[in-house]
Amino acid sequence: MAERSFAAEVEKLRLGAGEEFRGEGILAVTKALLQSGVSYVAGYQGAPISHLMDVLTDANDILRELGIRFEHSASEATAAATLAASVNYPLRGAVTFKSTVGTNVASDAIANLASGGVTGGALIIVGEDYGEGSSIMQERSHAFAMKSQVWLLDPRPNLPSIVQAVEQGFELSEASRTPVMLELRIRACHVHGRFTCKDNRRADFTLKDAIEQPRRDAGRIALPPSTYLHEQEKVEQRWPAAVRFIQERGLNEFFAEGEQDVGIVLQGGLYNGVLRALELLGLADAFGRSRVPLYVLNVTYPLVDAEFTRFCAGKRAILLVEEGQPDFIEQAVHAILRKADVQTQVHGKDFLPMAGEYTGGVLVKGIAGFLRQCAPALLEGRELPVAARPAPPPARMEGNPKAIAIREATEQVQGRPPSFCTGCPERPIFTAIKLVERELGTHHVSCDIGCHLFSILPPFNIGATTMGYGLGWAGASAFNTPETGKRALAIMGDGGFWHNGLTSGVGNAVFNKSDNVLVVIDNGYSAATGGQDLLSSKASNPIRATNHPIEKAVRGVGVEWVRTIDHTYSLSKMRDALREALTTPVQGPKVIVASSECMLNKQRRVKPLARKAIAEGKRVVRERFGVDPDTCTGDHSCIRLSGCPSLTIRENPDPLRRDPVATVIDSCVGCGLCGETAHAAVLCPSFYRAEIVNNPTRWDRFKQRLAAAVIGFFQDRIERRLEGLAA
Numbered sequence: 001m002a003e004r005s006f007a008a009e010v011e012k013l014r015l016g017a018g019e020e021f022r023g024e025g026i027l028a029v030t031k032a033l034l035q036s037g038v039s040y041v042a043g044y045q046g047a048p049i050s051h052l053m054d055v056l057t058d059a060n061d062i063l064r065e066l067g068i069r070f071e072h073s074a075s076e077a078t079a080a081a082t083l084a085a086s087v088n089y090p091l092r093g094a095v096t097f098k099s100t101v102g103t104n105v106a107s108d109a110i111a112n113l114a115s116g117g118v119t120g121g122a123l124i125i126v127g128e129d130y131g132e133g134s135s136i137m138q139e140r141s142h143a144f145a146m147k148s149q150v151w152l153l154d155p156r157p158n159l160p161s162i163v164q165a166v167e168q169g170f171e172l173s174e175a176s177r178t179p180v181m182l183e184l185r186i187r188a189c190h191v192h193g194r195f196t197c198k199d200n201r202r203a204d205f206t207l208k209d210a211i212e213q214p215r216r217d218a219g220r221i222a223l224p225p226s227t228y229l230h231e232q233e234k235v236e237q238r239w240p241a242a243v244r245f246i247q248e249r250g251l252n253e254f255f256a257e258g259e260q261d262v263g264i265v266l267q268g269g270l271y272n273g274v275l276r277a278l279e280l281l282g283l284a285d286a287f288g289r290s291r292v293p294l295y296v297l298n299v300t301y302p303l304v305d306a307e308f309t310r311f312c313a314g315k316r317a318i319l320l321v322e323e324g325q326p327d328f329i330e331q332a333v334h335a336i337l338r339k340a341d342v343q344t345q346v347h348g349k350d351f352l353p354m355a356g357e358y359t360g361g362v363l364v365k366g367i368a369g370f371l372r373q374c375a376p377a378l379l380e381g382r383e384l385p386v387a388a389r390p391a392p393p394p395a396r397m398e399g400n401p402k403a404i405a406i407r408e409a410t411e412q413v414q415g416r417p418p419s420f421c422t423g424c425p426e427r428p429i430f431t432a433i434k435l436v437e438r439e440l441g442t443h444h445v446s447c448d449i450g451c452h453l454f455s456i457l458p459p460f461n462i463g464a465t466t467m468g469y470g471l472g473w474a475g476a477s478a479f480n481t482p483e484t485g486k487r488a489l490a491i492m493g494d495g496g497f498w499h500n501g502l503t504s505g506v507g508n509a510v511f512n513k514s515d516n517v518l519v520v521i522d523n524g525y526s527a528a529t530g531g532q533d534l535l536s537s538k539a540s541n542p543i544r545a546t547n548h549p550i551e552k553a554v555r556g557v558g559v560e561w562v563r564t565i566d567h568t569y570s571l572s573k574m575r576d577a578l579r580e581a582l583t584t585p586v587q588g589p590k591v592i593v594a595s596s597e598c599m600l601n602k603q604r605r606v607k608p609l610a611r612k613a614i615a616e617g618k619r620v621v622r623e624r625f626g627v628d629p630d631t632c633t634g635d636h637s638c639i640r641l642s643g644c645p646s647l648t649i650r651e652n653p654d655p656l657r658r659d660p661v662a663t664v665i666d667s668c669v670g671c672g673l674c675g676e677t678a679h680a681a682v683l684c685p686s687f688y689r690a691e692i693v694n695n696p697t698r699w700d701r702f703k704q705r706l707a708a709a710v711i712g713f714f715q716d717r718i719e720r721r722l723e724g725l726a727a
Contacts, residue, residue, distance in 0.1 A: 004051065004530075010059040015197040021159070022194045025184065026052040028159045029125065030059060032166035037201040039091040039120075040069040042082040044499075045529040046098025047135060048186035049127030053096065054530065060543055066202050072532070072544060075499045080106035083113050083179065086120035087220050089210040092170050092203065099126035099183065100139040101449075101469065105500070107144065113179050114148040115230045116220035117238065120205075121170030122179040124150070128269070130324055131357030133186060138355065140324045141183050145301040149234045151242055152301040153182045156253075156271040159193035165298065168251060176242040178234075185269050239302060246299050252307055255294040262375045263293035263311060264367070265333070266321035267300055270358055274321055277363040280385045281371070283378060291378070292371075300329060305336045312337060312344040317374040319367065320348035323358045347374070361387040417457035422646045423603075423671035425568045425596030426452050426521050430460040431641050431677055432574035433489070440582055443489045444479055448472030448501070450493035450528045452521050459643040463491070470500030473509055473518045480514050487582050487590075488516045494550060495526035498535050502553055509589040510558040517581045521568075522550050522595040531601045538597070550593050561590040568596040571676040599669060620694040623670030627662045631686035634659030638687075641677050662686070 006027070013031050015021055021031060029052060033041060041063070045053040056063070056070055063070045073079035076097040086093045097106065103126060113122065126141050145152035151172060155165035165182055173180040219226050246252065257263075266274050274294070278284035283291045295311040295318075297303070312318060322329045330348040337344060352358065352366035368388035371378050420427045429452075437443070447453055447463035448471065456463035467475040472492040479488040492501045497520050505518065524539075526532045533539065535553075537546040551564050561584070563577045574594065581590045613620050629652065639647055639662060646668040649660040664674065675687040693700050 004054060006051070006055045006058040010055060010062060013059055013062050013200070017197060017199045019197045020194055021197050023159075023192065024051075025157070025159065025162055025189045025191045025193075026055055028163050028193075028195065029166060029184070030055050031197065032163040033094055034062070034066060034068075034200040035163075035198045036121075036167050036170050037092055037203045038068060038094055038170075039203045039205075039207055040071075040082065040085060040093045041095070042071040042073045042079040042093075043096035043125075044073050044076045044079050044098075044102060045526060045532050046102055047127060047129055047529070048189045049096050049098055049125065049184065050530040050532075051189065052125070052127075053532065057532075057543075062200075066200055067206055067208075069207060076102035076106040077109055080109035080113065080124065083109070083118070083122045083124070085207075085210065086118045086122040087113070087116060088215045088217055089120055090174075090205045091120040091207065091210060092123075093120065094123040094125060096125040097127070098136075099128055099141045100144070101129075101136050102126065103141055103144050105469070107148075110144065110150065110179070111148045112222045114150050114234075115222040115227055117177040117230070117233065118173060118179055119177070121173040123166065123169045123173060124179060124181045125166075126181055126183050127189065128183040128185045130185070132359070138324070141181060142301060142324075142328050143326075145181055146328065149178065149238070150301075151176070151178055151180045151299065153180060153251075153298060154268040154300045155182070155188070155298050156268045156296060157185065157188040157191050158272075159191070160195045161268070161298070162188060163195050168249060171249075172242060172245050172251070175245045176238045178238045178242060183269065187272070188269060242302055243304055246302075246304055247306065251299050252304065253294075253296040253298060254311065255288070255296065256290045257293050257295075257311065259291055259293050260375060260378070261314060261316050262371070263295060263315050263318045264321060264370075265295045265308075265311065265318055265329075266297065267323060267329075268296050268298040270321055270323060270363075271296055273358060273360060273363050274367070276360060277367050280364055281368060281379065281388065282382050283371075297329070303329065303332055303336065305340065308333060308336050309340045309342055312342050315344050317345040317347060317370075319351060319370040319374075320346060321352065321358065321363070321366075322348060325349075325355045327354070345374070364388045417454075419454050419457065419643055419645065420451060421600050422644060422667050423599035423669035423673075424451070425523055425594075425599060425671070426455075427642060427644060428568050428571055428673050428676065429519065429521060429574055429594050430455045430462055431673070432571055432578055433462055434460060434641055435571070435575050436578045436582065439579065441486075443486065443582065444476065446472050446476035446488065446490040448475075448490075448492045448496045450496055450521075451523075452491050452493055455491070459640045468500070470496035470498075470502075471504055472496065473501065473505030473514075473516070476516055477508060477512065477514065479516065480512070489582070490516060490518045492518060492520050493528070494520065494522045494524070494534055494536055495528065497522075497550060497553075502557065506554055506559060506589070506591065507557045513587075514589045515587055517578075517590045517592070519578075519592045519594055520550055520554075522593055523598040523601075524595075525598050525601050527598040527601065531598065531604070550595075551591075554591050554593070559589050559591050561586055561588060562593065563591075564593040564595060566595050568594045569672055569676060571673075571679075599671065603669060614694045617695050619697055619700070622692050622694075623672070624664070624668050624690050624692055625670060625672065625674055626664050626688050626690060627674075628686045628688060629653050629661045629663070631684060632661040633684045633686070634661050635684075636662060638662055638674055638677055638684075642674055644674060647674050 043053050079095040083093050085091050153165050155161040169180045169182050320330045327349050351369040364387045445463045447466040449469040465475050473490040476488040476490045524537050533541050535548040536550050551562050565573050577592050610620050646665050650663045652661050678687050
């Protein structure tokens with residue numbers, strides 16, 4: 001169950017020639033694939049491209065009608081290897097995954113594909129996850145394009161440009177016999193717009209044709225001496241063919257080319273931000289008309305020397321807007337212009353930051369700085385935006401009440417660390433680890449990629465390293481020594497387990513006779529990427545095979561000590577299993593499979609059913625937990641051992657006690673962890689469980705009245721006794 005369904009939107013993919021498509025960027029990409037006559041598509045989910053996989057899944061019936069094979073790949077390496085179908089056959093294929101972590105995983109397949117080259121168009125659609133909203137290390141796809149000689153497209157973030165980039169990407173790939181990488185930033189994935197459609201196209205040469213008419217060319221395989229010829233072919237044939245295609249088809253764009261003797265060169269994906277910055281400076285309008293010459297690199301690799309010398313001819317200076325580091329394009333432009341003896345000054349990272357996302361404020365400030373130095377007349381008499389004004393001296397800042405207030409607030413307001421969702425079944429696993437630490441001391445904990453990585457932050461503070469998706473146990477592989485009886489602990493999610501962990505982690509531990517412990521968190525989905533199904537998902541999937549237990553896979557590669565906890569909210573069971581794994585005299589790898597359904601996906605599944613049942617007048621019961629303020633001691637150990645967003649504090653109702661008491665707010669989903677924590681950790685008995693009944697029966701109403709009467713009777717007795725004591 002993905003976090004969002006596109007079942008209704010995918011019907012737009014059936015639009016024909018001349019009809020207008022309105023929608024989101026990822027839907028436009030899918031429509032462009034269908035219009036391009038693609039034969040197969042594969043991929044692995046990951047921000048900001050996860051929804052593209054969800055769209056393809058929901059559109060599977062449409063893909064089948066066109067003879068397109070779609071696979072939800074086991075990993076990015078699997079997806080990239082799928083492009084092997086385009087090596088010997090004129091088949092157009094596309095794969096998609098998150099960059100740069102996905103590109104890291106896929107790099108072996110990409111390198112082999114790029115070495116031998118392709119016959120059919122091969123398109124790699126990567127979600128460029130760089131910037132303030134990113135969840136990964138800050139790197140760019142550009143280095144991979146340069147390393148393997150893969151052409152890199154970075155289209156302007158509007159639907160016509162994105163659709164054109166997909167269609168021309170296939171053509172560029174075929175013209176140069178080279179795979180093409182199309183990068184889409186998060187804003188491009190989710191931008192809304194419209195474009196005029198073409199008819200969907202069934203491939204002329206089909207997968208059936210390829211299977212029934214097999215071909216091979218040993219010269220396309222990355223094996224010496226062919227690999228030496230591949231390198232020469234890249235330089236002497238493929239690169240020149242790509243440059244010719246880019247020039248002849250006008251893939252890069254020029255705007256207001258002769259307006260000024262200064263100009264801006266920019267990555268296509270940054271076009272909207274640059275244009276908005278120029279608009280704020282009074283040098284462009286909202287419709288794209290700029291007073292400053294722009295050279296838009298919709299293809300950021302390879303660069304076209306002739307286009308640069310053309311744009312820079314007669315210009316005193318240019319500003320190169322290249323997000324991130326290293327500044328690959330800026331360095332290359334210096335070399336291009338110097339070789340051509342063009343003396344135009346090249347500015348870039350001297351006015352713009354070397355690292356970090358180029359947000360609106362960053363671009364306004366950088367472009368204004370460039371124009372202030374190189375073309376001051378363009379800014380004369382204009383009131384500049386605050387971000388573009390020179391910073392006031394420190395003395396003026398001290399006298400600015402607003403600046404002082406912001407500084408004081410920054411010193412007092414504590415940043416809230418990201419954490420697990422309300423009711424997350426992973427939270428009790430780390431609560432159990434904290435309880436075991438009280439008995440056995442701390443252990444080295446090796447983390448993995450996924451929701452469980454939040455455990456490294458407060459209130460748990462568990463985890464020392466993370467090396468990649470599915471590499472949690474491999475990250476602890478060095479910690480195997482007979483000189484101590486203490487064991488290292490590794491964490492891995494079910495998504496990472498099936499992606500890479502079964503071989504790199506579990507198989508490696510069996511082969512090397514590891515004596516450490518692995519906890520596999522099985523929440524039923526690839527939860528961190530949007531809730532997609534896995535091999536071990538419990539729900540049936542009409543186009544995927546599910547219900548393959550992780551324990552069975554672990555035992556299949558040789559692990560003998562395995563424990564499965566099928567309800568992670570049972571803290572006592574989790575604690576006991578962890579204690580046993582860390583202290584048992586049994587040698588060899590030990591695996592605990594901690595299984596409970598992702599609460600976010602569970603709520604997506606059960607809430608609509610509950611709303612429907614309530615509307616139909618059916619009896620619906622849901623659990624809620626609460627805290628008795630009279631019993632709460634106010635030490636807040638329950639919060640420190642849980643960290644649930646629904647568990648917080650409020651003022652103490654007792655006027656004689658000043659410490660705030662714990663309370664459970666309305667977002668509670670009734671998982672019961674807070675009560676379990678209080679019991680397992682021997683905390684105060686202040687938690688209670690209540691049932692909220694919609695459409696109660698007569699029996700429910702009778703029980704409620706009876707309970708209220710009994711409780712009221714005893715409360716009245718207490719009040720009378722207190723009155724007597726007071727008298």
